[in-house]
Amino acid sequence: MSRLLAGRLLRLLALVVAVTLVCYVLLDATPGDPAVWRLGNNADPAALAAMRQEMGLDRPVLVRYLRWLGDAARFDFGTSLFTRRSVGGLLTTALPATIELLVLGELLAVCIAVPLALRAARRPGGLVDRGVSVGAFAALSIPSFVLALYLGWIFGVRLGWLPTIVSHLPSPWRDPLGNLRQMFLPSVTLAVPLAAVYIRLLRTDLLATLSEDYVLLATARGLGERRIMWRHVLRPSSTNLVTAIGMNVAGLVGGAVVIERFFAINGVGQLLVSSIVGKEFSTATTIVMLMTVTVVLVNTIIDVLYALVDPRIRRAGV
Amino acid sequence: MSRPESPPLIEVEDLVVSYPAGRARRVQAVSGVSLAIASGETLGLVGESGCGKSTLARAILRLVRAEHGRVLLAGDDPLDERRLRRRVQMIFQDPVSSLNPARRVADIVAEGLEIWGTDAGGSGGRSEIVERVLHAVGLDPETFGARRPHELSGGQAQRVCLARALAIRPEMLVLDEPVSALDVSVQAQILNLLERLKAEFGLTMLFVSHDLSVVRAISDRVLVMYLGRVCEVAPVDELFRRARHPYTRALMASVPGKPFGVPPASRLIEGEPPSPIDPPSGCRFRTRCPRADQRCADVAPDAIAVGEGHLVACHHPVDPEESHDDRAR
């Protein structure tokens, strides 16, 4: 078990190093000189050189990267070149909103997808199934900013029920309702296409499970349809769904950028974009590292979840 | 039927094959099997599921790698596995899934000719050979040549598999449960066809099956396996009349309808085969054997000759005079 864990950890480290290195080097390759941006185009060369040295930009890229990596290993992720704020501090401000967005979005997507998929699979080719299937296609095909546009227009402008912009987001612990009110539209925007993916996956797997002998036998035993679907069919059909939820995490942070921008949420996505554009080496690389670690961690958790969902996997060992 | 003067076409010497079984463990599917098949002979291979029949069949064609032991073809070790596959062809249990769903019957049958050249199929061009072998297996080339595998019934698909194998005129067929997936009424058709093709093409056959009646109908000699080891080998009539191994007897007694006349009830064996990951010490059958004693647990029995071409691996073989037909017991 410990050997297994050690192997996993090693792979994670290798992955983190590879991904962050690529990110750092890529950023360095982009044109533009932060020192010039800081002092202006007409600054005198001596001052520029001094500024570069102060910023640590005078040394070769690999040296700078290794230094960052060494610091990062001690949980010191550096400071922003411009604002001088610590990257850790920047992240503490940006992370909660993004995490909340992702968690709410995933939760909502699953809550939409599971009942609909169950209804659709009960009568494949029936009215509900067709409706759900066409709806899922539409949801998959609509760009998220267009969806946000619609939702904002209907619920914000027309009905005036919900704010179209997130500002002064209250803490979910202190004012959960106020927090939810603000995060509702962004989460829905994130959830709709996700739910479509989940519905399609789950429906296929449900149909496969429905043809298994044990489901036919449950029918033969006189159990009701609802009981059969929820008790006997759903769990064995959900391994692919669980995988998909895990695999989405990386993509979601990217997808969340558009939503964060649209609803003016100061989240990690926006921070990432601005730090890349501004050649903020430490900030950008740290975020990328964070994303990689999250993806790997989530997938490890998924492996454990698998075993809960499907005991057959327990014996095989992860 | 085994003619000592003709050299064995296939010899298997002390073959061991294992698969990874997770967590750095391995399961021996075949543990030290030796056998020989004479040219022109049909050897039947019987045993319960998981006893290593298929693995042995595949190892002969080197489709799985042997850990130990070797397979000789007409006396020498063909170092190049492709040369071996030119002369020995294989037929699988599920005929439909062993045909490429994306190709047509005529192309499937011609596959060997494409690999080995048209000369491998004897005289005539590609389409002539394809027509000839399709006729030989009882399919009309006009009707079936353009069909795809999913448009065939199980029996028809198995005929196509046979045609594909025969197109390059092999010397031997390894048949892994070739009729188990077929309907009862179609099984007889394929068995008769196999007998006819064997005579027509001068084939040697290894016929793997779990069905004793089928094996009895088609084999010259029969080999019984249990958990990766050989229990008993004998010419077919000898085996079905004077089986000596307790497991062979148990198998015969379990066949519905008792066609082989082994006294019922007294031979019903208990329990299920143990896991091959952790096989019993000594004789592998001892956990279910009514005759097992301490010696069986300590020492693995060697095969001993008990008659002309009749080998038994058992410390306490059944007395042949305990007749099969003694239903009174």
Next chain:
Amino acid sequence: MPGSDRSRRFPWLAWAGAAWIALLVITALLAPVLPLRDPSAKGIRTGEVGRFESPGWNAWFGGARQGEDQLARVVAGIRPALVLGLVVTLLGALLGGVLGVAAGYLRGRLDRLAVGFIDAALAFPVLVLVIAARAAFGASLVVIIAIFTAASIAPYARLVRGATLTLAERDFVVAARAMGATRRRILWRELAPNLALPLFSFACLGFAVVILTEGGLSFLGLSVHELTWGQLIAEGAGEIRHHPHVALIPATVMFLTVMAFNLVGDGLGQLGGRRRPVTVQRQRTGPPSPDAPGPLPAPLSIRNLSTVLHTATGDVMAVDDVSLEVAAAEVVGLVGESGSGKTMILRSIVGAFPVADVSRNGSVEVDGVDVLRGRAEDVQRTLGTAVGMISQNPLTALNPVRRIEHQLTEPMTVHGGLTRAAARRRALELLDQVGLTDGARRLRSYPHELSGGMRQRVTIAVALANHPSLLLADEPTTALDVTIQEQIVTLLARLQDERTMAMVFVTHDLALLGEIADTICVVYGGQIVERAPAAELFRHPRHRYTVALLASRPDPAAPSHTPLAVIPGHPPVPRPDDRGCRFAPRCPAATAQCREERPPEVVDGTHHVRCWHPRGDDEPA
């Protein structure tokens, strides 16, 4: 016919998608010769289109901020969208496909490297790549294409690697290896043709993703300088309050295009999918049959039962006019080849079918309760208490994710009215009765922890949970080894005898029925063609099919290599409009009458046979 258009649904929508794509391609090609305005011309200067002009005859899609003609701009946006999608998809599929096949087929170190690359690439945010490359090389279409391609290699590689791994284990690939095929040949002739469809289908979905992603980048202001739909929408988004058409029209075009690719991709995926949709059933029952049910409340009484399955390949008459009475403590055996309808007779009793759309006619009564037309609660209670069922495959008969305890106690708590604790006590007794020792531990097990024989014992225990008066056993031993088969048959015979249950035992092995059944029914083409007491059937088979079936088994008394008696041809798929006798094409005694008219049921005491020319007792078997 309801359900018949189900199989055509996806192609229909996929065609619509394909038509939309074709329309876009044609428009883009013809754009230079179409009477369109210059997309960059400012209408407020030329006076042709007004600022934010509403859609109308002058400008079909309306005007933008500077009076640009939106129709012309939307048309101009087709080209970059299609070029981007096409090039990225082609390159991504090609590179990813090659990598995936190589990794999945050659395995070894290359595979480990490829998996490492795929993991890293999937974890790396595309956004970083886009912004960095854009800053380094400028915002041209070529740069975006390069980045998107780089990002799409990993998903394609993963898909193809997975598909290759499963294909390489399939029998036909092993068969090709056994033929002596070289690696390259296996790759090109065996694997590639079977990978093409899933890859193509995935590529269409990928195309959609490319267009969506570009839209998102445009919205963030991170896309190309060229006029794309994404930019049109982003530009119009600010005017959504007062001039919604500026954003909404391009958004709709983009939405339709993405949807079109998704539909085509999905349609292709359906073509390749081998899974047949299967489900909980919607059933239609015909009017009650004219025969009034008999006065005796037998455990099972079937009268003139016909079951038609409405499948994608046409209607199948799975059960055709079957009547069957099973008395208390009687064992009735059903024997027939695969597809003859044995299982469907059982399934018709309990109303559980492998296809969605089924019609049942006639009547089925269990303990006097009409299970075809009764109220759902009554039927469910009857099935739950009076009927036990065992199915062929012990590997799939138990739910893999639930403990034995749940599965065994569920019938007792739902229909038997027992408490949890009482049900648990009964469960332990039952396990003991079916010969499983160490019951407490078995209850905590999951099915995969038991061997095939043990699982079959558990399914028997589940079937017996509520003391059924009728046990339906569908090939309970076919998947088991002969030695285990004997144990299970002995167990079933003992339980049936102890509990004086009626039992219907289905198998394809006539000899096995000789050991257990009182009455044997021979099933062919959905009909019971012959029914007789077991001994009588073996001694005097009358139906031509029964005679042939008995003769086609290898005779244990004959020397080996004796040619077997053969029934030519293969079993039919019974259809509702079949005429005459379904065995006629294979029957040695068939006459013109056999081919034209349904054979009558001839009754001779307890011996029923459906044949125009049954075999006489003097004829040789």
